[in-house]
Amino acid sequence: DEKGKDGDTKKADLKVGMVTDAGTIDDKSFNQGTWEGIKLAEDELGIQTKYLKPAGTTEAEYLKEIGNLYDAGYKFIVTPGFKFETAVFKAQDKYEDAKFVILDGNPHSGDFNPVVKENTVAVFYAEHQSGFLAGVATAIELKEGEAGFIGGMEIPAVQKFNWGFQQGVAYANENLGTKINLKQENVLYQGTFDDKAAGGQIAAQMFDRGVNVIFTAAGGVGVGAIDEAKKRVQDGEEVWIVGVDVDQYEDGKLPDGKSVILTSAMKKLAHSTFEIIQQELDGEFPGGKTLTLDVKNDGVGLPEKNPNLSEDTISKVNEVYEKLKAGEIEVKAEQGSLFK
């Protein structure tokens, strides 16, 4: 009933709010991706938008900002990150006339039993698939050499990127004749999402030790790694970075217009956020559902344009992509026998 009213009478008056996770709205990653989707909806659908940044990353702080948005009339609230799980669990009961979108998580009471109410939709991304594709693309493009992985904090999304990437490289080595080596010591979590100095230093060490390409899923730490790679390329070395979450091609750009970003393992945050908003406006809010965005629905994948990948690579990756879609290849979302 509520939905009906909103949907029919004043669509464009929909007020969409977002509460940011740890990190800022400009993190070139999770928060920013989500926000860009909302902004896109603002531009194209004429909704009103607002993001709030909580003072801390506790459930209480999150709930407080959700309350602020709600009281200010923002009754469609997007929360990026698994850290919102318990907060959204409470909010969906407390604010029954509001709608919640939680990305990368499932509302639960602390016991990890998902409870997605009718006014909530939970969205998961198959980061492992995205990482897998990046791993495959990397391997095919470089053919041989050494790869590394730098993660930020050891959180599920980052871990899944990592595991997927490892599987992708292994898949290419086994099936596509590449020889990309991935050593245990070159797979690590730096421990923060903001220590650029450490990101640069670690990347430097890896490069010095023969690594040619590093997959970074580490926010600011990744930025440090990208900067290091840029310097090396300007010095004539050939090294690459694989970006994460969003297409980081621009971040890796050198003065000569080239980029050190080989490709990026994307979660189409902006896209999916936009879509859900659109669905809400169309009166088709997928309330109560847990959506998994993966290759099947183009929720994850590589950028559309990959200037650093050859035609050949792209077509091979596309084949793999199709197989993945068809379920012919399975990528695990668990560590299993993989590193870290």
Added chain:
Amino acid sequence: MRTTIVSLIAVLLGLIAGGLLMLFIGSNPIEGYSYLFQGALKNPERVGNMLATATPLVFTGLSVAFAFRTGLFNIGAPGQMLIGGLCATAIGLSFDMSRPMLLVVMVLAGFIGGALWAFIPGLLKAKFNVHEVVSTIMMNWIGYWTVYYVVPGYFKGEFLETESKQLPEAASLRVPFLSDMFQGSYINLGLFIAVVAVIVIGFIINKTTLGFELKAVGFNRDAAEYSGMRVNRNIILSMLISGGLAGLAGVAMYTGNASTMQIGIMPSQGFDGIAVALLGANAPIGVFFAAVFFGILYSGTGFMNAMTEIPPEIANTIIAIIIYFAATSVLIHRLIGKFSKKRSNSNDIAAKKGEI
């Protein structure tokens, strides 16, 4: 009285400066402030949340103020908070006792943890005259990394590397009667402990021989030594108490306002304690009100931000400016001071003249 006025002037100037900033970005300050106060006070839930936000600040403010009163500058509250919170969390996760018992032990553990973290700077100050500003900064980072590795190492959450396990309900400072009274706010027993701490610390400072000694040592180490007070012991003791209070801030923060410990975060409440203490003129009751004021600013900005285009960073900016005014209001103090001193002085001279 005079210090109260100075603090109020500082607050006023800070709010004016904040208003100017709002104007500068094209917003209406009156509107902004009205939403800010509404955001903190509009309904019982918001009041509860505001008080909960203020609770750790009361503790860290007390911690810094207590140290200040005894001549020490403890900027180690963040580290002490972390360790205090870690100790309380460890107890809460490891033991199965009756709830009251468990909570008491957790609070004690938090106090001891914070005290322990302050003990080292205290010892270094007493024995080697190492300036506590530097040593507490070092201890902050040591605390930060200790939590960083101990939490995932020993108290890892079920699915997460970056957080401790969730505390069981019995080990949480949140109690139904408070949550209900404040309509589901996360206000918790920490507030009561904070009020008790304000009273106890005020009592210690003003009414006991211990306070008498600690303050004497703070004001004049040489005179304290001369009169037979044990200076080194007092320095260490005062750091212990100060650290313990910061430890309690950690307890309130991690077992009341939150129910897990997250790694990789240096709690800003520790640094805010300096501002709170300064604004509260280092008096326990002043600290309490200053903490509440900061609580209002911090918890009201979200709503202001939601209702207007004013970014939330304005709260921090206002607080920072208030602190600068409070710091430089020495000028006002001085002027008033000089005035009254000169008067008593000339009386004195007049009296002397009469003598001969």
Added chain:
Amino acid sequence: MEYVIEMLNIRKEFPGIVANDDITLTLKKGEIHALLGENGAGKSTLMGVLFGMYQPEKGKIKVNGEEVRITNPNVANRLGIGMVHQHFKLVDNFTVTENIVLGSEPRKFGIALDIDRAAKRIEELSNHYGLNVDPHAKIEDISVGMQQRVEIMKMLYREADVLILDEPTAVLTPSEIEELMKIMRNLLKEGKSIIIITHKLKEIKAVADRCTVIRRGKSIGTVNVSETSEASLAEMMVGRHVSFNVNKKESIPGKVVLNIENVSVKNNRKVLGLKNFSLDVKTGEIVGIAGVEGNGQSELVEAITGLRKLENGQIFINGEDITHLPIRKRIEKGIAHIPEDRQKRGLVLDYTLQSNMVLEVYNKQPFSKFGLLNYNKIKDYAKKIIESFDVRSGEGTSSIARTLSGGNQQKAIIGRELELNPDLLIAVQPTRGLDVGSIEYIHKRLIEHRDKGKAVLLVSLELDEVLQLSDRIAIVNNGELIGVVNASETNENEVGLMMAGVSKERSV
């Protein structure tokens, strides 16, 4: 008549006080002019005005007949006026040369300091005036007398013609004073003129040509020193006849209260500041310690009171070994201590007067019980002290100690310590910086304490005070006991010689 300096009708006010009121002082070329007055009379202020540190509210200053405005010390320097301050203005960890050139540094290549050139020049000047300073020594390593010469050298280096010396002799031994006077006469020969501030009438008689006396900021007059006597100078200074003697009865010493045996103590520089020192103090006597500042007095006092660790030796109070007792225990055994520096040790300046009055006993009944303070009892106690010692302050017992004048702070401390009714009272510089009235009063109380059958150990840098108050005098030099003499059987010359380290056979 040719005057180098004419200060005419100078008025200088500080908030609440007129420090200089219509004072005129003229300095002839080639004379030594003394400036005399009680504490706080305004002498330093007047010289501060001349040296450009203060701006007078009224009055004129002429240098060599021309009216000038001396807006800061640099202007004074340029006019050829130099000043040695009452408290030396030397940077401890700088060398002599660095201190001297500070503010008017010679340079080479446009930017670099030319220390060598300066050092050479200092060496020359030093030889010329017989000052004997080592340009490369660090200030912290040289004696106070030598530091004073560095201060004088600063002026000579800047080619000052008018030298102002503010109480230069207060910190010197009699022989160093002799030396200084010689130097001053040398300076006169070189065409310099000197203004000297001193409280010591003898010195004025010895070197000065004329003397200007001021009292409570007002000019009393200028006299030719050769035409006046010490007694009349004193009378001019305080406005009434001054008796230079303290009235006291013969002492009746009893049993030993304080017994110091072979005590050695390290000083702040980690070398022995007190060496194998032994001394007894008995009931009913005042024992004075005479010596030049820095010869072990502080170390001795700190050893007895427990503020400093002993290297060897023992200390007894009433026969009981207190060598290893903490400070508070010693106080309880009957030692009271009027400290040398009232603001550093004697008072918690930010505490109220009443809190300061119980600094040693706050944890005893009735001032506290079970660790809780009883402010009423504390207030009563403080009131009693304040009344009986006439401590004046704005708000009585609740005045903050900082707001009291120096003299009243001192009286409060003395009252507090005497109120403990100690068996041994250690009084260090009890009258430093006080005016004559207060000094008389405090002397009286110390003698009363003695007459109650208690022991008093008096440490003072004022030789007169030691001679007048003490029954016996122990003289220290370089951390060693040179000898002990009966006050009634000695004189200033003898003690002065011993202070300079000349040992004596006769010992009591």
Added chain:
Amino acid sequence: MWTIIEQIFPYAIVFTIPLLITALGGLFSERSGVVNIGLDGLMIIGSFAGALTIHYLQDIWSNHSLVLWVGLLVAALAGLLFSLLHAFASINLSADQIISGTAINMIAGALTIFLARNITGSGNIRITSGFVSDNVPFLSKIPIIGDLFFSKTYWTTWVILLILIISAFVLYKTKFGLRLRACGEYPQAAEAAGVNVRRVRYIGVMLSGAFSGLGGALIIVTYAGEFTGTVSGLGFLALASLIFGQWKPFGILGATLFFGFATTVANVSQVIPELAVIPPIILKIFPYVVTLLALVVFSKSSQAPKAAGEPFDSGKR
């Protein structure tokens, strides 16, 4: 092991340089008698001003390295101006210098983000490219030393080292240095010698502002590439280095090198199998523990300027 050191060294240096210049700034302030715990805030101001300048200039001028130098200059200027707040509070108003410094830190942290968001629309300001490291011609070919000191160096490193040498010269061999040190030791003596103590202290604080601002911007143009509203507590580390280095220019060089090296080792330990055996917590807390120990060792012979932290009161006798 040697190759590890060789590989780490250039990165340790890059990390050291901002610390070094900031601590050097702190040295001028404290030697003049003003304690400055606002170094961290001043660095933030510098990193903000530098990043903002470069961000805009690079749009116009794109890849001109002059842009970076201009950014550094603006950063130093901004730090200098901002430090006036501290100078005014502590020199003119005799405020508690530690509190004033704390206020500086708070204002810098809050205001820069506020401004960044309002000016650029984002709390982060990214620059397109920073300085590129390079081997010094010829010198980098020298065995051992060449690899350590002359490989992968930045121009800025040499500039800062030059500033260090000039600073040491100024401090010990010039009139200004003599006066500065006198003001930090015994300002009344300096005043009596005709030195304008307040002016000297102003200069000391302003130098600390300029140097810290430079330090903050150096972070951006060498390894961070982006302003994010914090310098991760490096200002405090610089302060510790100042004390660790006993208020001496080359002592500071040693202390900051130590921090640079220890932090870098801790950062990269995971990648290096030889180091990965050491529990990371040990490596992470190592620099801080060593600093504490160093403070204890130096406590006996502390060279702290005696008057540092005390408001100057010319009437004080």
